[in-house]
Amino acid sequence: xxxxxxxxxxxxxxxxxxxxxxxxxxxxxxxxxxxxxxxxxxxxxxxxxxxxxxxxxxxxx
Numbered sequence: 107x108x109x110x111x112x113x114x115x116x117x118x119x120x121x122x123x124x125x126x127x128x129x130x131x132x133x134x135x136x137x138x139x140x141x142x143x144x145x146x147x148x149x150x151x152x153x154x155x156x157x158x159x160x161x162x163x164x165x166x167x
Contacts, residue, residue, distance in 0.1 A: 112162055113125055113126045113162065114128075114162045114163065114164055115162060115163050115164070116150065116163075116164050116166065117163050117164065117165045117166065118150070118152060118166045125140070125164070127142040127143050127144070128140045128141070128142050128143075129141055129142060129143045131164075133153070133154060134149075136151060136152065136153060137149045137150060137151055137152070138150045138152065138153075138154070138166070150166070152166035152167065153166065153167055154166060154167075155167030
C-alpha cells in the first residue's frame with residue numbers, strides 16, 4: 107500500500123490547519139501540545155477523535 111507523502115491536516119469542525127512543520131504532538135487532558143521542527147510550541151484545545159493516514163488528516167472532537 108502506498109501513502110501520500112503530503113503534510114497532515116488538523117481538522118476541527120469546519121476549520122482545517124496544515125501541520126507542515128509539526129514534528130511532535132503530545133496529547134494532554136483536553137489539549138494537544140504541538141512542537142514544530144524549530145522547537146516552537148503551541149497548544150490546541152480538543153482531543154484526537156480520528157487519525158486518517160490514507161487522507162493525511164487528524165480529526166479533533
